[in-house]
Amino acid sequence: MVYDVIILGSGPAGLSAAVYAQRARFHTLIIEEKPLSGGQILDTYEVDNYPGLPGITGFELGQKFRTHADQFGAEFVNEQVKEIQVEGDKKLVVTDKGNYEARALILATGARHRKLNVPGEEKFTGMGVSYCATCDGAFFRGKDVMVVGGGDVALEDALFLARSCEKVFLVHRREEFRGARILQERVKETGNIELVLNYNLKEIRGEEQVSSALLRHSTEDAKRELQVQGIFIAVGVEPNTTAIQGMVAQDEQGYIIAGEDTRTSVPGIFAAGDVRTKQLRQVITAAADGANAITSVERYLSTI
DSSP, X not given: OEEEEEEEXXXXXXXHHHHHHHHTTXXXXXXXXXXXXXXXXXXXXXXXXXXTOTTBOHHHHHHHHHHHHHHTTOEEEEOOEEEEEXXXXXXXXXXXXXXXXXXXXXXXXXXXXXXXXXTTTTTTBTTTEESOXXXXXXXXTTSEEEEEOSSHHHHHHHHHHHTTSSEEEEEESSSSOOSOHHHHHHHHHOTTEEEEESEEEEEEEESXXXXXXXXXXSSSSOEEEEEOSEEEEOXXXXXXXXXXXXXXXXOTTSOBOOOTTOBOXXXXXXXXXXXXXOSOOSHHHHHHHHHHHHHHHHHHHTTO
């Protein structure tokens, strides 16, 4: 069996592509590694910038996307991609459970949380160190915690944790945050969030669980040790491109080089969502990529 298109990933980009592919009457397969569709938005407590759905949770939005794809009869398999082989117009996807062939391939594999690689981070992952406040925040109700980062996710995490934690230290290595102004305003207005600016996390300490964090000033010879039971690291993401290393052109950070038409350096392979080079990585831009990808697939298939 040869599919018209195989979509790798079931975040907003992959699910949007699935809907458009089914409407185009393509024989389509979506391969997802995780048991739940939705991608990174599953880790977001509240999505307040997706048009028409203010205040919806990330989980709810992800499920709406999946339900929409299901209504059009999209075919999903839950498998891990091991390798991709390209032979002329044929693309072979090798997974841990089987092989799948298609005439076109959409890479919508998204991105993963970046680590700081400081002493204690790996040791205490799952024992006080987390990369998902909405996933693990409930375990720290009434406790003191720390969020590390300066972008939207870090600010959102701090606000989310402040609802149930006693104290939230928001640590950022610079004087100014990168996140949206409205989030910065909310953070500064929240009484149990303390800003710790111009400090870097240098070590995570504890016995069986996290008990403190050692910080060092960015420019001065100063240190601080904060007593916290949880540390949430929100310092950005990096693309999930393990299976396609060396196959398509990528930039210095590993993102797949592709424009608004989602075309990559290899004919018949397209990149959509957070995995590709782009100015803004948001749910709405990922969903747009999915639609663009199918339009490009249609044009490509008409030429082979």
